[in-house]
Amino acid sequence: MTDLVVSLIRTYVPLAVGTLVAWLATKGINLDVDAATGLTAFLSAVFTGVYYLAARLLEQRWPEFGALLGKAKKPEYK
Numbered sequence: 001m002t003d004l005v006v007s008l009i010r011t012y013v014p015l016a017v018g019t020l021v022a023w024l025a026t027k028g029i030n031l032d033v034d035a036a037t038g039l040t041a042f043l044s045a046v047f048t049g050v051y052y053l054a055a056r057l058l059e060q061r062w063p064e065f066g067a068l069l070g071k072a073k074k075p076e077y078k
Helices: 003-026 033-061 063-069
Strands: none
Touching (some): 003 033, 003 063, 033 063
């Protein structure tokens, strides 16, 4: 697998997790469509950042936790 594909996987997995968690977090909250969209977008960014940071910190100590990013192998940029 090329480093480009690995980097894309390690980028989009946290985005998918953050978006899913944000969507689940807003279920049951009664807001108008615009407010719900804004809240979901904001929470997606927050949860994505927190998930990525936590996974990277865990990966630094225990490399096998890189799997939380979709692929334990880090891309090597030349």
